[in-house]
Amino acid sequence: MSTAAQKKGFGATLWEWLTTVDHKKLGILYFLGGGFFFVLGGIEALLIRIQLLVPNNDFVSAGLFNQLITMHGTTMIFLAAMPILFGFMNVIMPLQIGARDLAFPFLNSLGFWMFMLGGIFLNISWFTGQVPDAGWTSYTSLAITSEGHGMDYYAIGLQIAGGGTLMTGINFLVTIINMRAPGLTYMRMPLFTWTTLIASAMILFAFPPLTVGLFFLTFDRLFGGNFFDHEMGGNTIIWEHIFWIFGHPEVYILILPAFGIFSEIFPVFARKRLFGYTSMVFATVLIGFLGFMVWAHHMFTVGLGPTANAIFAVATMAIAVPTGVKIFNWLLTMWGGSIKITTPMLYAIGFIPSFVMGGVTGIMQGAAPLDYQLHDSYFIVAHFHYVIVGGVVLAVLAATHYWWPKMFGTMLHEGLGKVTFWFFFIGFHMTFLIQHWLGFWGMPRRVFTYMDGQGWNTANAISTAGAALMGIGVIVLVINAIMTTVKNERVGNDPWGDGRTLEWAIQSPPLFYNFPQTPLVRGLDTVWIEKQEGNESGITPAVPLQDIHMPNGSIIPLLMSLGLFIAGFGAMYRLEASWGLPVLVGGLAFTFLTMSIRSIKDDLGYYVTKEEIMNDLKREGGRK
Amino acid sequence: MDLNRKFTPETWPEHPETATLEAKNKFVGFWLFLGGEVVLFATLFATYLALKNKGPSGMEFSTQGLYELPLVFIMTMLLLTSSLTSVYAMYHLKNYDFKKMQLWLGITAFLGLGFLMLEVYEFVHYAQEGFTFNNSAFSSAFYTLVGTHGFHVAIGLVWITLLIFRNSKRGLNLYNATKYYTFSLYWHFIDVIWVFIFSVVYLMGVVG
Numbered sequence: 001m002s003t004a005a006q007k008k009g010f011g012a013t014l015w016e017w018l019t020t021v022d023h024k025k026l027g028i029l030y031f032l033g034g035g036f037f038f039v040l041g042g043i044e045a046l047l048i049r050i051q052l053l054v055p056n057n058d059f060v061s062a063g064l065f066n067q068l069i070t071m072h073g074t075t076m077i078f079l080a081a082m083p084i085l086f087g088f089m090n091v092i093m094p095l096q097i098g099a100r101d102l103a104f105p106f107l108n109s110l111g112f113w114m115f116m117l118g119g120i121f122l123n124i125s126w127f128t129g130q131v132p133d134a135g136w137t138s139y140t141s142l143a144i145t146s147e148g149h150g151m152d153y154y155a156i157g158l159q160i161a162g163g164g165t166l167m168t169g170i171n172f173l174v175t176i177i178n179m180r181a182p183g184l185t186y187m188r189m190p191l192f193t194w195t196t197l198i199a200s201a202m203i204l205f206a207f208p209p210l211t212v213g214l215f216f217l218t219f220d221r222l223f224g225g226n227f228f229d230h231e232m233g234g235n236t237i238i239w240e241h242i243f244w245i246f247g248h249p250e251v252y253i254l255i256l257p258a259f260g261i262f263s264e265i266f267p268v269f270a271r272k273r274l275f276g277y278t279s280m281v282f283a284t285v286l287i288g289f290l291g292f293m294v295w296a297h298h299m300f301t302v303g304l305g306p307t308a309n310a311i312f313a314v315a316t317m318a319i320a321v322p323t324g325v326k327i328f329n330w331l332l333t334m335w336g337g338s339i340k341i342t343t344p345m346l347y348a349i350g351f352i353p354s355f356v357m358g359g360v361t362g363i364m365q366g367a368a369p370l371d372y373q374l375h376d377s378y379f380i381v382a383h384f385h386y387v388i389v390g391g392v393v394l395a396v397l398a399a400t401h402y403w404w405p406k407m408f409g410t411m412l413h414e415g416l417g418k419v420t421f422w423f424f425f426i427g428f429h430m431t432f433l434i435q436h437w438l439g440f441w442g443m444p445r446r447v448f449t450y451m452d453g454q455g456w457n458t459a460n461a462i463s464t465a466g467a468a469l470m471g472i473g474v475i476v477l478v479i480n481a482i483m484t485t486v487k488n489e490r491v492g493n494d495p496w497g498d499g500r501t502l503e504w505a506i507q508s509p510p511l512f513y514n515f516p517q518t519p520l521v522r523g524l525d526t527v528w529i530e531k532q533e534g535n536e537s538g539i540t541p542a543v544p545l546q547d548i549h550m551p552n553g554s555i556i557p558l559l560m561s562l563g564l565f566i567a568g569f570g571a572m573y574r575l576e577a578s579w580g581l582p583v584l585v586g587g588l589a590f591t592f593l594t595m596s597i598r599s600i601k602d603d604l605g606y607y608v609t610k611e612e613i614m615n616d617l618k619r620e621g622g623r624k
Numbered sequence: 625m626d627l628n629r630k631f632t633p634e635t636w637p638e639h640p641e642t643a644t645l646e647a648k649n650k651f652v653g654f655w656l657f658l659g660g661e662v663v664l665f666a667t668l669f670a671t672y673l674a675l676k677n678k679g680p681s682g683m684e685f686s687t688q689g690l691y692e693l694p695l696v697f698i699m700t701m702l703l704l705t706s707s708l709t710s711v712y713a714m715y716h717l718k719n720y721d722f723k724k725m726q727l728w729l730g731i732t733a734f735l736g737l738g739f740l741m742l743e744v745y746e747f748v749h750y751a752q753e754g755f756t757f758n759n760s761a762f763s764s765a766f767y768t769l770v771g772t773h774g775f776h777v778a779i780g781l782v783w784i785t786l787l788i789f790r791n792s793k794r795g796l797n798l799y800n801a802t803k804y805y806t807f808s809l810y811w812h813f814i815d816v817i818w819v820f821i822f823s824v825v826y827l828m829g830v831v832g
Binding site: 103104166170171173174175177178179204205207208209211212213215216219220223224225226227229231232233234235238242245596599600602604 | 627645648649652653656657659660661663664667668671674675678679680683757758759760761762763764765768783786790799
């Protein structure tokens with residue numbers, strides 16, 4: 001492992017990736033897995049837009065349309081946006097805090113495989129022809145009466161993937177709390193690490209309600225439960241509360257890391273310290289806190305009463321304050337800076353107006369009386385795509401270009417990167433800006449087609465054309481990635497030239513133990529400080545060169561997740577097939593068996609010796 | 625980490641559960657996990673309160689008619705006592721007295737098993753009266769809340785049994801001290817949840 005020059009067979013390489021517990025490799029797996037689902041969700045989106053291109057279209061049936069919108073939303077939120085962000089957190093956050101891995105490398109692997117198998121479980125529904133079709137929010141008045149096993153795939157698939165997310169959230173938290181390099185106080189942490197910390201804390205408190213809600217749904221559909229069946233005393237509103245108590249924090253779990261990514265990009269390419277660092281941290285924490293106080297703004301029209309609506313409306317608008325603080329801090333970071341327009345910086349600059357528009361429409365919906373007009377119209381669709389695409393997806397694309405060299409050791413082509421940006425950015429605004437008006441003109445969301453002569457035709461056509469442009473942008477990105485990988489031109493530690501944080505002071509990609517010596521952190525943007533003082537390497541070591549303790553790889557995480565995956569099918573087909581119950585019990589028993597093996601077998605890791613580190617450094621030195 | 629390093633009560637660290645970085649990580653991680661568990665149970669409690677006594681029209685079951693406090697009182701005493709015995713075990717962990725720690729953990733597991741048996745008896749008794757999981761929204765919420773707690777007890781029993789037998793020959797070291805300690809945290813957590821179940825489900829059900 002330490003001698004990278006060795007050529008390995010395909011089997012050995014595959015085994016290495018299946019058993020890896022290295023945060024950088026798992027980060028890449030998250031990135032590729034999330035990328036795959038992102039393309040899948042994108043194809044679903046394009047099919048939706050083709051169906052809505054003209055009135056009275058019959059490109060897809062009404063039933064298939066419901067399946068497409070459900071799977072598009074579910075895939076994009078749970079299987080694309082979060083995992084890709086998790087990929088960046090996995091690779092970059094430990095590097096930014098000077099750590100050698102996450103606190104629990106084994107758990108990290110388990111989290112990834114649970115996400116991956118949960119995602120595959122959900123998408124196997126396409127092959128069985130019984131696809132989730134009650135919307136990504138799965139309101140139970142629809143979900144418990146949905147025919148076939150579609151909603152079971154949803155409930156069980158998300159249960160497995162959600163478990164993985166929760167574990168990884170705890171993992172990030174402990175890593176940041178316990179494993180920061182000497183000198184790295186909380187108020188010296190890079191903003192991406194800060195947002196990872198807060199987003200992980202939100203995961204910790206938001207995912208358990210989802211777990212419970214999905215269990216209720218599974219019980220109701222498969223095990224004769226009565227949580228949501230009003231004839232048996234159940235109450236469907238309970239699901240709405242539980243779902244949004246999870247669901248609203250979830251959107252901040254997505255957007256905070258996106259804020260963190262842009263907070264890294266602005267200072268590097270404006271070549272200026274992040275403006276208002278302290279207020280940025282404070283705003284992040286405050287958004288994280290307020291994110292839990294606003295879930296009922298998704299339920300204004302349910303009839304909770306004017307008092308509840310008023311409280312949640314005020315809390316919702318309060319979030320605009322810390323968010324506004326952030327926007328102004330980014331603008332003032334650029335102000336007077338020596339700006340270099342690279343691809344990541346283009347995304348960052350494009351993000352500000354896009355996200356502000358999404359924020360403003362959010363405030364409009366936060367006003368409960370107005371929300372009665374906007375509810376379930378295309379205005380809502382426009383709003384949440386403006387915050388998710390205009391915020392999260394632009395951040396993910398920016399980070400892909402920005403951290404590609406650190407993850408893969410090569411540099412994406414800048415020209416093609418800018419082509420991607422312009423196609424995507426123009427396509428995005430073309431698709432969703434017009435949808436605000438579609439909402440005002442009365443077009444309801446989630447309809448599979450519409451009648452002619454209502455004045456919606458042109459707007460829908462424009463929207464579909466925009467979606468095609470976004471698709472072209474993504475294709476250019478994929479071509480760019482393939483070309484770059486084939487060319488394989490290696491880059492140095494800091495290919496952007498102005499890196500400020502610790503990840504830019506080590507190799508691209510880093511050695512598997514990241515830091516030969518744990519670094520000493522002397523302030524915010526420590527690498528920048530070191531360089532200003534003439535230290536070319538950007539790092540002052542905190543300790544002498546010594547043996548490094550590293551964790552062993554393991555196949556057990558994959559097997560554990562596989563047990564749950566198999567049990568899921570058993571649970572689903574328990575009622576109609578004789579093999580159902582044995583498979584359910586067998587799968588769970590297999591998972592418990594692997595857990596027991598993990599518990600009983602000591603796994604103490606191994607040491608990388610000083611001599612090996614010296615050899616690595618000599619070889620790396622020769623390559624530069 | 626060297627598992628063969630021998631300690632004496634004098635060289636044994638004051639806080640063996642957080643003596644290494646791995647141990648600190650597990651310790652903090654476990655506390656955070658318990659934080660998530662609090663939210664999980666809070667959701668179950670909220671659902672139970674919303675669905676308490678709700679069922680199809682003419683449902684014969686209500687909290688007043690169903691629950692019997694004497695049985696629940698015995699269960700409570702068993703679990704509370706088991707929390708106390710796990711404290712004794714941790715006392716001996718800190719004093720590097722492996723045999724006494726194992727003994728007290730064994731007693732803890734035994735009391736936990738007693739609790740679980742009574743809970744099974746309680747559930748079977750209700751089911752025989754017709755109050756099954758499928759009976760009503762009330763029954764679904766009741767069994768899910770109390771059953772999730774019971775499931776946690778069962779997991780804890782498997783966990784401590786594995787720990788006791790796995791380490792019986794090799795004694796205490798800084799690797800398994802954290803495992804024992806996090807188990808005790810978990811056990812206390814289960815106990816606290818039960819206090820809430822006893823108050824909110826049973827006491828408020830019969831009296832309130």
